[in-house]
Amino acid sequence: MKKALSILSLLPFANTNGVLASELPKRPNVIIIYADDLGYGDLECYGAKNVKTPNVNKLAKNGIRFTHAHAVAATSTPSRYSLLTGEYAWRKPDTDVAAGNAAMIIRPTQFTMADMFKSQGYATGAFGKWHLGLGDITGEQDWNAPLPASLGDLGFDYHYIMAATADRVPCVFIENGQVANYDVSAPIEVSYTGNFEGEPTGRDNPELLYNLKSSHGHNMAIVNGIGRIGYMKGGGKALWKDENIADSITAHAIDFIKAHQNEPFFMYFATNDVHVPRFPHKRFRGTTGMGHRGDAIVQFDWCVGELMKTLKKLKLDKNTLVILSSDNGAVIDDGYADQAEELLDGHQPSGPWRGGKYSAFEGGTAIPAIVHWPEQIKGGKVSDVLISQIDWMASLGSLIGAKFPKGSAIDSQNRLGNLLGTDDSHRPWVVEQAANKTLSIRTIDWKFIEPHNGPKIIPWGPKIETGNHPTPQLYHMKDDAAEQHNIATQYPEKISEFTTLLRNIRNQTEQTPF
Numbered sequence: 260m261k262k263a264l265s266i267l268s269l270l271p272f273a274n275t276n277g278v279l280a281s282e283l284p285k286r287p288n289v290i291i292i293y294a295d296d297l298g299y300g301d302l303e304c305y306g307a308k309n310v311k312t313p314n315v316n317k318l319a320k321n322g323i324r325f326t327h328a329h330a331v332a333a334t335s336t337p338s339r340y341s342l343l344t345g346e347y348a349w350r351k352p353d354t355d356v357a358a359g360n361a362a363m364i365i366r367p368t369q370f371t372m373a374d375m376f377k378s379q380g381y382a383t384g385a386f387g388k389w390h391l392g393l394g395d396i397t398g399e400q401d402w403n404a405p406l407p408a409s410l411g412d413l414g415f416d417y418h419y420i421m422a423a424t425a426d427r428v429p430c431v432f433i434e435n436g437q438v439a440n441y442d443v444s445a446p447i448e449v450s451y452t453g454n455f456e457g458e459p460t461g462r463d464n465p466e467l468l469y470n471l472k473s474s475h476g477h478n479m480a481i482v483n484g485i486g487r488i489g490y491m492k493g494g495g496k497a498l499w500k501d502e503n504i505a506d507s508i509t510a511h512a513i514d515f516i517k518a519h520q521n522e523p524f525f526m527y528f529a530t531n532d533v534h535v536p537r538f539p540h541k542r543f544r545g546t547t548g549m550g551h552r553g554d555a556i557v558q559f560d561w562c563v564g565e566l567m568k569t570l571k572k573l574k575l576d577k578n579t580l581v582i583l584s585s586d587n588g589a590v591i592d593d594g595y596a597d598q599a600e601e602l603l604d605g606h607q608p609s610g611p612w613r614g615g616k617y618s619a620f621e622g623g624t625a626i627p628a629i630v631h632w633p634e635q636i637k638g639g640k641v642s643d644v645l646i647s648q649i650d651w652m653a654s655l656g657s658l659i660g661a662k663f664p665k666g667s668a669i670d671s672q673n674r675l676g677n678l679l680g681t682d683d684s685h686r687p688w689v690v691e692q693a694a695n696k697t698l699s700i701r702t703i704d705w706k707f708i709e710p711h712n713g714p715k716i717i718p719w720g721p722k723i724e725t726g727n728h729p730t731p732q733l734y735h736m737k738d739d740a741a742e743q744h745n746i747a748t749q750y751p752e753k754i755s756e757f758t759t760l761l762r763n764i765r766n767q768t769e770q771t772p773f
């Protein structure tokens with residue numbers, strides 16, 4: 260980490276000895292652009308052929324594109340929990356894919372990435388998909404009043420978010436702890452146990468699914484002609500239109516940038532794209548031959564372009580650190596009949612990796628990651644260094660000189676040099692969490708998957724290999740990146756080494772630097 264330190268010494272908050280404040284570069288703004296279910300192979304700069312992503316390509320060209328970056332988990336809620344707290348989600352109960360009426364999973368007493376930026380004088384904002392619960396008690400939220408617990412309690416000065424996912428009720432935006440654009444004439448009720456009298460459902464009224472039909476699940480409430488998970492009543496003019504979600508979160512994010520252009524800001528910009536229901540705005544429809552899924556990637560790229568354009572216009576582009584990534588790997592059919600599979604035409608959403616979203620194989624957590632910061636990063640670099648999103652909190656914390664309260668972010672290590680391209684040493688190991696909570700360890704050379712007795716293919720819809728096997732699996736990633744040849748029986752000493760390492764990590768109760 261030596262070289263990283265030399266960069267830090269240029270920065271005012273790391274070392275101000277003997278230098279006038281006016282001579283120092285300004286603290287960088289930090290934007291995390293967090294796509295949903297965007298696979299390793301979904302971007303042009305990662306080899307995608309059937310979709311153009313010029314705005315993301317430009318970030319990669321002028322920044323660092325990582326080829327061995329990992330989300331912490333193969334689904335959204337645990338990945339986001341870990342990114343925002345620096346703690347493995349599997350340490351904490353109730354961090355699996357959350358319902359739309361889950362209580363807020365990160366508790367206000369926890370030190371979050373937003374708290375960290377706020378503690379250093381940053382303005383902080385969250386936009387788009389949340390999926391980490393709201394309010395104090397699951398199922399007890401009154402959506403017609405300010406919520407008793409929301410992102411304001413987690414260090415965000417401002418938020419404009421979706422409570423969970425676009426396929427889960429309530430289908431309304433939450434702005435600073437209350438329903439945005441609230442419609443007094445249509446009080447909102449939400450349930451994940453039973454329907455409200457007189458409300459149609461996808462199951463009983465398939466003729467009302469005029470925008471998208473489901474392929475599995477998604478047959479409860481109908482909003483905007485699309486079946487959802489969970490039941491909902493009311494909402495009126497506050498209900499979102501899926502085709503406008505990208506526009507809406509982008510417009511709010513741009514307003515936030517403009518409002519805070521004269522002070523450092525941290526923005527968590529989490530898109531709904533390319534999660535289901537994929538229903539891009541009509542100006543993106545048909546821009547690829549891949550149907551809604553491909554067009555949603557173009558819509559995502561457009562959002563990136565709008566944010567970058569705004570930064571440029573305000574002359575903030577040079578000193579804004581942008582990190583673009585995804586919360587988990589790719590899925591093709593995730594429950595709506597959007598022809599994602601039929602129209603692939605050779606496109607490989609997971610790139611070279613086996614499996615996809617949900618999976619213990621690499622496709623579950625191997626994700627695109629790009630870091631862009633013209634003031635400090637020369638650009639044009641492709642980095643093969645092994646990194647994990649678990650470290651982003653400690654790394655960004657070190658960049659801004661934040662102090663961590665004892666017991667916070669215990670799994671997050673400062674690997675800032677990796678992110679800025681000054682340190683190419685691999686993380687010694689990365690822990691990956693599959694949807695069924697199977698843990699794997701990835702090193703640059705090896706992949707170890709702990710045993711699990713479940714089915715080989717997800718039994719409830721998506722055609723994805725789970726990675727389950729009743730005995731430990733071991734792959735030599737240098738020769739077998741596609742995890743085809745399980746060589747566990749040939750290397751008993753490796754199996755015992757990884758089993759012990761995983762046990763030690765599981766038992767860890769405080770930060771233990773490598």
Ligand code: NG6
Pocket residue numbers: 295296333334335336356390424426475476477488534535587593594720
């Ligand atoms: C699944 C949903 C899927 C998606 C996923 C969570 C069904 C049939 N499938 O249960 O569509 O919402 O949960 O995805 O309901 S995540 O990216 O937010 O983790």
Ligand code: CA
Pocket residue numbers: 295296334335534586587
């Ligand atoms: Ca996701």
